[in-house]
Amino acid sequence: MNAPLKADAFGVGAQPIPVADPIIRFEQVGKSYPGRRGQNAVTALSGIDLTVPKGAIVGVIGRSGAGKSTLIRLVNGLERATAGRILIEGEDVTGLTEAGWRARRRQTGMIFQHFNLLSSRTVFDNVALPLEIAGAPKAEIESQVTRLLELVGLADKRERYPAELSGGQKQRVGIARALATEPKVLLCDEATSALDPETTQSILALLRKVNRELGITILLITHEIPVIKEICDRVAVIEDGRIVEEGDVFSVLTRPQHPTTARFVEAVTGVELPAYLADRIRTQARPGDETVLRITFTGENATAPVISRLSSTIGVDVNILAGRIDAIAGRPFGSLLVSVPTQEPELAAVLGALKTLELKAEVIGYVS
Numbered sequence: 500m501n502a503p504l505k506a507d508a509f510g511v512g513a514q515p516i517p518v519a520d521p522i523i524r525f526e527q528v529g530k531s532y533p534g535r536r537g538q539n540a541v542t543a544l545s546g547i548d549l550t551v552p553k554g555a556i557v558g559v560i561g562r563s564g565a566g567k568s569t570l571i572r573l574v575n576g577l578e579r580a581t582a583g584r585i586l587i588e589g590e591d592v593t594g595l596t597e598a599g600w601r602a603r604r605r606q607t608g609m610i611f612q613h614f615n616l617l618s619s620r621t622v623f624d625n626v627a628l629p630l631e632i633a634g635a636p637k638a639e640i641e642s643q644v645t646r647l648l649e650l651v652g653l654a655d656k657r658e659r660y661p662a663e664l665s666g667g668q669k670q671r672v673g674i675a676r677a678l679a680t681e682p683k684v685l686l687c688d689e690a691t692s693a694l695d696p697e698t699t700q701s702i703l704a705l706l707r708k709v710n711r712e713l714g715i716t717i718l719l720i721t722h723e724i725p726v727i728k729e730i731c732d733r734v735a736v737i738e739d740g741r742i743v744e745e746g747d748v749f750s751v752l753t754r755p756q757h758p759t760t761a762r763f764v765e766a767v768t769g770v771e772l773p774a775y776l777a778d779r780i781r782t783q784a785r786p787g788d789e790t791v792l793r794i795t796f797t798g799e800n801a802t803a804p805v806i807s808r809l810s811s812t813i814g815v816d817v818n819i820l821a822g823r824i825d826a827i828a829g830r831p832f833g834s835l836l837v838s839v840p841t842q843e844p845e846l847a848a849v850l851g852a853l854k855t856l857e858l859k860a861e862v863i864g865y866v867s
């Protein structure tokens with residue numbers, strides 16, 4: 500059985516939201532779908548322990564089929580757990596009746612990858628729909644929808660139809676609609692997967708605003724690590740229906756403990772050997788070869804201008820071969836491939852200086 504690996508304590512400088520104040524709590528939750536026509540039942544989730552702290556943005560990342568959709572659908576009763584229990588605001592919702600779920604769903608907005616707007620309704624009427632269903636008076640609907648369209652930046656599109664909007668605008672309508680009943684929690688089901696990178700950024704910024712300014716807790720599922728990196732406070736990595744790693748984003752992304760997490764992280768920080776170098780790199784040094792180092796920036800140490808420091812203080816020429824440096828919570832995070840002299844004492848001086856800066860450096864080969 501895969502025990503969840505807890506990441507280290509909160510990263511330096513991150514602003515952790517106390518896990519002690521949960522708004523949603525999964526306790527040993529399992530979900531099996533019955534088999535069809537003689538086939539075995541499908542275990543989509545098992546042994547899920549997950550806490551969503553009040554006010555946080557929590558991301559669940561996993562590959563296709565890992566169980567993400569199932570997990571998020573359990574939170575608004577679109578699926579029912581077959582083991583364990585789920586607590587929302589301290590209420591055990593596991594055995595709720597459909598009527599109980601209807602009331603609960605007003606507290607929980609949801610947005611979708613393909614927006615799920617009604618094509619025959621205008622933007623205004625799409626956002627108004629949950630309020631109409633809740634029986635809100637007309638004047639309240641008018642003021643609430645107007646306020647929400649301003650919040651999501653679509654005040655000028657209120658009479659448009661979904662077909663007249665871009666993908667990003669459609670998702671803004673989805674967000675406004677999800678917020679119409681003033682939920683405490685917003686569930687996001689691959690909300691940016693159908694959008695281009697620039698639009699993704701703007702939707703993520705809007706979600707962050709919704710979280711920070713309205714205090715709405717967000718639980719999102721994604722297969723994209725940049726989404727986690729951009730806006731989440733905490734992350735759970737899910738594989739084959741189990742959480743294999745969970746913790747605050749900074750710790751999990753900078754020090755992944757599980758191979759699946761490491762593979763996701765590699766996608767944003769890993770640096771491949773450039774092809775021209777991969778063909779030439781040797782495992783044994785020949786006379787005159789330079790040493791190729793991979794320097795890993797873990798964010799806690801690396802605000803120092805490393806390369807210039809190596810060049811200026813120890814007088815060693817450093818060639819940058821490839822690199823990928825990103826930032827989490829404003830701190831550099833990623834890796835650089837450099838070549839430095841192989842002879843001593845230069846190499847020892849370089850490795851010593853990197854050690855002083857608390858940067859991880861590995862020798863990955865030699866090139867002429």
Ligand SMILES: Nc1ncnc2c1ncn2[C@@H]1O[C@H](COP(=O)(O)OP(=O)(O)OP(=O)(O)O)[C@@H](O)[C@H]1O
Pocket residue numbers: 532533541542543561562563564565566567568569570722
């Ligand atoms: N209604 C269902 N009936 C039977 N099996 C299902 C049902 N829904 C999901 N499953 C199965 O449960 C497992 C988890 O599916 P789920 O959709 O939760 O994963 P996912 O991580 O969201 O995948 P994707 O990113 O591709 O949507 C899969 O093996 C899937 O085939």
